[in-house]
Amino acid sequence: KTNSSNSEKSDSKNGQTSGITTTIDKPVTIEFWHAMTGHLGETLQKMTDEFNNSQENITVKLVSQGNYGDLSKKVMASAKARTLPVMSQAYEDWMTQYIQNDLITDLTPYVQDEKYGWTDEEYNDIVKVFRDANTWDGKLYGVPFNKSTEILYYNTDMFKENNLEAPTTWEELRNAAQKLTNKDKKVVGLGLENSIGTSFPTWVRQAGGTFLDEGSNKIMFDSPEGKEALEFLNGMMVDGIARLAGEDEYMSNPFGRGDTGIYIGSSAGIPFVSQAAEGNINWSAAPLPKGKVGATSFQGTNITVFSSATDEEKLAAWEYLKFMTSKEQTVFWAKETGYIPVRTSALEDPTWKQYIEENPVYGVGQLQFESGFYDPRPVGAFDMKNVVSKEVQSVLLGQKKVDQGLADAAKGAQDALDKAK
Amino acid sequence: MEVQMKDVTMQFNNITAVDRMNVTIEDGELVSMLGPSGCGKSTTLFMLAGLYKPTAGEIFFGDRLVNKIEPEHREIGMVFQNYALYPHLSVLKNIMFPLKMRKVSKGEAEELAREMAKLVQIDHLLDRKPGQLSGGQQQRVAIARALVKKPKILLLDEPLSNLDARLRLEMREEIRRIQQEVKITTIFVTHDQEEAMSISDKILLMKDGKFQQFCPPQEMYDHPENEFVASFLGSPPINLFPASLMDNLKDVSISGTNDVITLSSPLKEGMDPARQVTLGIRPEDFYIETDEKKQGILGKTIMVERIGRDNLLNVEVQNKTVRAIVSPDLRIERGDVVKLGILPERAHLFAVHTGENLLDSKLR
Amino acid sequence: MEVQMKDVTMQFNNITAVDRMNVTIEDGELVSMLGPSGCGKSTTLFMLAGLYKPTAGEIFFGDRLVNKIEPEHREIGMVFQNYALYPHLSVLKNIMFPLKMRKVSKGEAEELAREMAKLVQIDHLLDRKPGQLSGGQQQRVAIARALVKKPKILLLDEPLSNLDARLRLEMREEIRRIQQEVKITTIFVTHDQEEAMSISDKILLMKDGKFQQFCPPQEMYDHPENEFVASFLGSPPINLFPASLMDNLKDVSISGTNDVITLSSPLKEGMDPARQVTLGIRPEDFYIETDEKKQGILGKTIMVERIGRDNLLNVEVQNKTVRAIVSPDLRIERGDVVKLGILPERAHLFAVHTGENLLDSKLR
Amino acid sequence: MNDTPTIGKTLKALLYLAPALLIIGTFNIYPIIKSFLMSFYTDYDYFKDIVNERGLSNYSYIFQDPEFWLSMKNTMIFVIGVVPISIILSLGIAVLLNQKIKFRGFFRTVYFIPFVTSVVAVSIVWRWIFHTQYGLLNHFLGFFGVSPIKWLSDPQMAMPALIILAVWKGLGYNIIIFLAGLQNINQQYYLAAKIDGASSWQRFKNITVPLLSSTTFFISIISIINSFKVFDEVFALFGGQPGPANSAQTVVYYIFNKFYGEWDFGVASAAAYALFIVIFILTLVQLYVGKRKVNY
Amino acid sequence: MILPFVWMISTSLKAPNEVMIMPPKWIPDIFHWDNYVTAWTMAPFARYTLNSLVVVIASTIGELITTILAAYAFSRINFYGRDIAFAVLLGTMMVPGEVLLIPNFVTLANLGWIDQYEALIIPWLASIFSIFLLRQFFLSIPKELSFAAKIDGCSDFRFLWSIMVPLAKPALITIALLKAIGSWNAFLWPLIVTSSENMRTLPVGLTSFSTDAGTMYELLMAASTMIILPMIILYIILQKYIIEGVARAGIKG
């Protein structure tokens, strides 16, 4: 494998097709490293098989690399050893690092290519938040693949008992939590994941604030809005109407047992919530409540193409990416796995519509496209998230006052970003 | 403390190391244990110490049955045949160990240990580890360790085997002295008969795990219970002749010769003696008979050796070599034919098959 | 193989175990090594074997300097004072081990090993592990292992210490026989003087790491180089008297008495003798002098003991006990005053400080 | 003995060491040297191996990083908490298991099993044991009137919980090694000690402990090294987080984050070397003490 | 001690909704033996088992050999720089393995061993831990035995194999056991250095049961049980030899 394409990937902003100098006329096999296990892996395999069958010369070979952590390590090791595959799953913040180290390819030329590319319509059909998440300096480095978002799970039995509706605002959330809390039955109203710190940006945004200015890499959450968000959360913790998953690791378990009435967590957890709830409780899901504004972060990985691949391989990869993000495939994927379709047009797809009618909870995520944003992904994001997570936890566990925690978090986060530059 | 063994037996898998041992050792006695290599001496000591549990039989200390009592509660001192010194402790600490276990105060323990070390002449080695000692030095540490706590019973398994003659003599006097002083019942395994004869109150002789005889040394020497005991004791060993007992039950004729010996001790009573017997005579019980008329064994001198002040004659009788220790006053040369007379009451007569001594000894 | 030690010294930290040893052992000789416990015997053997590297000095086998040669290439057989059997191998395998190392075929090795086991009477124990043997049995395995490969040099460190008298005699005859047969240069550490006297061509006597004397047994007994040698050999030990040498250099007067002894051997030449000397006379070199005119040592008999055919007298001279072995022909009772005469040429004279023998021995 | 090193012996030793050294050299020493060098790279491209600048700033960074010191502190607490308890417990159990007790094969297996049980099962069950509401431990403590402790969600209790888990987990491992070590003690010393009147406790104290010292020495060095490197247990117990509010952050966790999370290879290497130096000094002290204390 | 083990087995027989009940349910309502079948078919476990066996056997034997040789040198040969060399080796144990992962991957990639048995086996053929452990055992074997062996004409090498090795049996079995378990359970390394299903080992198969949002515990536990069972059996067989001890008699004092 050579690095031949490095020079061509840049300055292709406006409609130039210089990136694609090649065609595929002999068989090419490309590897795709992923972390999809179990049923997810099987589904991915099915889709890939279908792709391979549809192609004359291109074969995509799937390689499972354990979980995301393992995958990340393996990519790092392979990058060092120059044995990278052609494609891999990647989170946005990984991609930032890959870009920094010239490891992945700008896909813009492919998007814009007349023969192989997307039409504007096709391009714009990709959900905006997902497009944005894959774009750095106007260049697209990946396509969205398995995407999820945070939603609000609630225990319908308890809600009925207390005459409650799914909360749509912070105020209602707080109220509901208050009502659902029952010290005798050891029920706490609201359950939050241990990783609450990582979703702190959501709360800041909902409070109307800004977490981070991406352009200047400036931390913005040490603001009245940031304080409001943290105080809101902390207030519920102090009042004993909210709790963290703690030793239960994932909140789905206590929620499924009926230890909490509400649970804010990832839509990817739906199968586990239903597993835990089975035979215990009845439940449903709703979009996250609004603060001053609505805001939900979207998580999940994208597929990216390494720059070490040859031109033919890259083109082959592009064909695969197009296939995987096609309406049919994304619907199929979403249906099989519970992830969210990545195309707006998919929402209108009859198969999908029918599916969410039968499984309403799977339709919750897409309701939040409008208010969606992606996780902060600057260089140093990992460290920044760690710091924020730690400080937020310190506050929520009663170790620090809100002001102090917020200030420390902001300072630590800023240091992390500054250092990483 | 009196020590009594009743039918004590020790079996290792299918090997019987000690076979129905019945012995009572009186309080304060020093008993030497003798027997060929592998006859079960160490095993017997190990059972007395409680380190092996007898597969059968009972052991009493005084009138207490001790079979079930752990060694650490038996108040025993022991010198192991292989020393078993603690490799991680200095010589001083090794000797102090039994005292420490008794919670003797450190100062006192050290004093006692130093004293004991002096007795066994290792007081210049106190800071060394056993690995830095010579064989004999290790052995002396083991002796000191066994003696220092003045035990009720002392078991010594060849405690002097690695010492030179001089030291050996001194050590055994020392052991004897302490034993007498504290009246410790002591069992002493040794291979040195002279040692056994000279220090012990009684000797316990074993063979193949079986008890043979248990009595004071001189008595064992003079009146062995059987042929094995007779031939085990004494150096050079007793001379044995196939012989037959005459009708008068007094005269013994040595097979293949015309020599006849008349016994001066009577046969045991109630015995129905086989006519074929073994006649045993110790080398020092011969004398040169010059009187032609008297009885004696005729033979040709094949070697004359001087030992100490005396002459050791090797005399050929019936193609076998008979050893006799005789006064040097009569000059006898190689090749001379001599007649060996026998001192009165010094002849032994054994049954051919059982080896049992057929003569009645007045001492019993 | 001739074995030569030149200034061989062994130092452990600050302890000198062997001090400038100079000895040449001729090819095929059997040398007994004697000396008090801890005098450096084992250390010397270890150096000859190559297990310790001398801190100084040179060792030659024949005319080859072997200091740098590893033990495994020295073709040595050795019995360790502590046996050092391989605990995980059966008796048979233990004995076969040296042969296996020599790449002797398995069948042949086994045959040789069985043969050797028979000689040392352990052929019924071949399948056992060393841990299942008695002390003496282990020792015999060690002997068999050392002999089986018929080495060029045989080093035996108290190989018979745990055997009973009978077996001991047999084993040493056996060792002697094999040694003679194959002409193996052999060094034999023993504490048994009688043993050393009877089987060895020469005796090597050591003390505190220092060489004392090296010569044939009888010569050492008769002409000890110094007081230590004289008093180390012999049992009961030699009698020593403080004495002074008269001007004629012939007469010796025993301090505190009027007794004077006239020497029959001349003093060593070129000696400037101190007037204060030590007179040494072995117990068996006394006789009872009945002639009033003749020289002798007067004393009072305090004990008469019969040993073997003779009488051992304990005679008090100048508050010290003198032991004399005399013929039983003269009846001496406790309390009798006797005059002890000295056999001609049997008196020894030693320098007081150095202990050196002052008399010229014609044998040298 | 006067066994001195010579060229010949050195060559021979090299021959014996060659296979192990080849492997260890390639897969341990070489990467260690590389990452040691890397700890001095302050500006460089990791993937292309281009170094623009060297310096000590990685070290000055970690020494100024409160997170690093927190990790060090936690690690120290962990080592001090785990090593002695674990050694004493496992020694005691090993001695018992070495005795001729009934069902000893069964008990030995019992102590061995944690060692092979799936980490996931271990962590789940321990999270249950430590559970504030339903946990076995709090249930048990409840009998003594202790009110429920938030073992896993209270930052104060995270280290104790981690220590308990680590002791439990390391037990089987140490026991096996101790059992092997016990076989090495010649029975005759026990016989001699019995004769000398030593009770079983005294025999343990005066014979077993000193004669086992080389094994104990080994285990203590290994335990300290491994405890300093604690990582997996944190991961297992706190579900991938370094405890509530990073209260169980350890040095290796710190290194891990810097390396795989932040791609801050220089700082990660520097932290690894800081840890290395600490363990190394401690080990040298142990080796020195051990040389004097370990008997034979 | 065995609570997690019991939980593991019980969970492996549960229905999914029984898994996470608090407090745990020790005996499932219905024994779902089919979990085992399902788990077995979720990944190519037969192939994984084969690979695991190859890796475990080869690396255990290999490690024993290198360990025996090295431990001998460190315990019985007095060579220049022995103490320093030993300290350096000990030192290498102190660097966290996480730091070494990538450089070693690169080395293997340069050697062209990625995705081959070599990568799974060769880096694990020597262990400082084992060398250290065995050295401690070798040190305690009485030097008299090496003396006797030398006298018997035994070279160092033969002494090592015919005397030291049999006498250090408990230690060697311990080392082999620990090694086998370590190698059998190794996860991250085999995952990183292999890419094709054909080269992967059993623990990698366990990843099939968990995702970023949760885990199918009943299947995971069924598979885990199947995986650890051989190790438990191995231990039960070997522990006898660890305990059996070696004879020590044959040397006085």
Ligand SMILES: Nc1ncnc2c1ncn2[C@@H]1O[C@H](COP(=O)(O)OP(=O)(O)OP(=O)(O)O)[C@@H](O)[C@H]1O
């Ligand atoms: N490893 C050692 N370290 C220090 N001193 C030692 C060592 N080995 C022996 N010695 C000392 O060296 C001297 C000679 O010891 P060696 O073993 O040669 O004596 P030996 O003549 O064989 O005595 P024995 O007849 O008692 O066996 C002794 O004083 C002993 O204490």
Ligand SMILES: Nc1ncnc2c1ncn2[C@@H]1O[C@H](COP(=O)(O)OP(=O)(O)OP(=O)(O)O)[C@@H](O)[C@H]1O
């Ligand atoms: N552990 C054992 N297993 C099997 N047989 C044994 C064991 N210990 C001793 N024996 C056998 O029991 C018999 C008696 O052994 P013991 O040690 O008592 O002899 P001993 O009289 O002390 O001999 P020695 O004078 O040679 O030391 C021997 O034949 C020996 O081989």
Ligand SMILES: [Mg+2]
């Ligand atoms: Mg014995």
Ligand SMILES: [Mg+2]
């Ligand atoms: Mg010696």
